[in-house]
Amino acid sequence: MNRQTSGVAEMVAAMAISGTVGWLVVVSQQAVVDLIFWRCVFGAATLGLVCAALGLLRGQLTPRVLAWAALGGVALVLNWWLIFAAFSHASISVATAVYNTQPFMLVAFGALWFSEKLTATKLGWLGIAFAGILLIAQAKPGAERDGAHYLLGILMALGAAFFYAVAAMVTKKLQGTPPHLIALIQVCVGSLMLAPFAHLSQLPHDASSWAALVAMGVVYTGVVYILLYGAIQKLPTHLTAALTFIYPVVAIVVDYLAFGQRLQTAQLLGAAAILIAAAGTTLGWSFRRPRATSQACEAGPCRS
Numbered sequence: 001m002n003r004q005t006s007g008v009a010e011m012v013a014a015m016a017i018s019g020t021v022g023w024l025v026v027v028s029q030q031a032v033v034d035l036i037f038w039r040c041v042f043g044a045a046t047l048g049l050v051c052a053a054l055g056l057l058r059g060q061l062t063p064r065v066l067a068w069a070a071l072g073g074v075a076l077v078l079n080w081w082l083i084f085a086a087f088s089h090a091s092i093s094v095a096t097a098v099y100n101t102q103p104f105m106l107v108a109f110g111a112l113w114f115s116e117k118l119t120a121t122k123l124g125w126l127g128i129a130f131a132g133i134l135l136i137a138q139a140k141p142g143a144e145r146d147g148a149h150y151l152l153g154i155l156m157a158l159g160a161a162f163f164y165a166v167a168a169m170v171t172k173k174l175q176g177t178p179p180h181l182i183a184l185i186q187v188c189v190g191s192l193m194l195a196p197f198a199h200l201s202q203l204p205h206d207a208s209s210w211a212a213l214v215a216m217g218v219v220y221t222g223v224v225y226i227l228l229y230g231a232i233q234k235l236p237t238h239l240t241a242a243l244t245f246i247y248p249v250v251a252i253v254v255d256y257l258a259f260g261q262r263l264q265t266a267q268l269l270g271a272a273a274i275l276i277a278a279a280g281t282t283l284g285w286s287f288r289r290p291r292a293t294s295q296a297c298e299a300g301p302c303r304s
Contacts, residue, residue: 007234011243014220014227019250021220022092023258025084028212030204032084036077037198037217040190042217043225047184050226056181065174069182071190072170075163080190090153092255093263094136096248097271101129103281105165113169121286125277132273133158139266179229187221237275241282248275 025035051057086095104126110116133154141150167186172180204210232240252271257263263271279285 003234004239006245007231008239010227011231011235011240013224014224014231014245015244015246016250017219017224017227019247020254021089021216022096022251024212024215024220025087026092026259026273028209028216030209031199033194033197034199035084035213036080036099037191037194038213039216040077040103040187040194040216040220043187043221044184044191044217046218047180047187047225050222051178051180051184054178054180056178060178060181065177065181066185068170068173069104069177069185070189072167072174072182073186075166075170076186077190077193079163079167081109082156082163082167086156086160088153089149089156090141091261092259093252093261093271094150094267095153095157096251096255097267097274098133098136098154100162100248100278101133101158102161102168102272103278104129105161106168107281109165109169110220114172121288122281124287125280125285128280129274129277132270135266135270135273139264139270167284179232180225183221183225205292238283242279244282245275245279258280 025032028035045278083095083099086099089095090098107116107122107126111118137151137154141147171179204213231243232293235243248271252263
């Protein structure tokens with residue numbers, strides 16, 4: 001298996017695993033704060049072993065790296081909390097589709113923080129994505145949800161996308177720092193941040209609950225980070241960006257297979273508009289020349 005083929009396999013695996021995280025959040029029946037706390041704890045243990053094995057814990061932890069990575073950790077935890085909470089309000093499919101407005105948050109931050117140019121094409125894709133959000137927002141929620149909860153879920157997913165973009169911009173500030181080390185610092189910060197709120201006096205008693213918590217940290221954080229960063233190192237940026245769209249597709253399919261969640265016509269059209277616009281922004285598609293270019297967003301932290 002050559003280097004690019006190996007990278008594709010790692011990226012597909014990382015995105016496919018990430019796409020099932022909504023299913024685990026729902027079936028685990030754990031409080032969101034507990035899921036994220038134990039995700040950070042078990043994720044830190046996994047990434048700590050990886051960083052130690054790679055020799056990344058020596059000579060890398062400067063005050064600047066610690067400060068910026070800690071800020072990114074706060075943003076990443078808020079991102080996880082909002083998207084996980086959104087699943088119970090607007091469904092996995094709808095929340096994931098709205099969450100994929102991340103590229104537009106990154107474009108906005110790039111313009112504000114790095115003076116990157118906002119082109120007419122980018123604004124055009126933003127308009128299409130905004131139309132998609134409006135289609136989803138005006139759709140009738142499922143019978144098990146009322147309108148207020150549904151709209152709250154959409155707002156939570158948008159908030160999660162915002163904090164993901166903040167974490168990605170912080171990661172961009174740390175260019176040259178090993179990404180596994182950044183991730184380790186972030187989940188350590190998350191553990192400290194959530195410890196006062198986690199229900200540590202009411203720990204689960206059954207094996208299935210602990211299995212869900214361990215899987216959240218070891219698989220969805222540790223393993224996914226290792227696969228993701230391994231793929232990023234082996235693949236051209238445009239191919240990495242293209243493969244990230246496996247994540248929302250898998251999430252929508254899993255939501256349908258596991259919970260029978262069918263998107264209404266307006267929701268389906270809105271989700272398609274957001275994903276197409278996100279692909280156009282991420283891959284640099286032009287309305288004048290409809291082909292992919294090698295331009296893509298900077299790789300950020302895990303998507304979920």
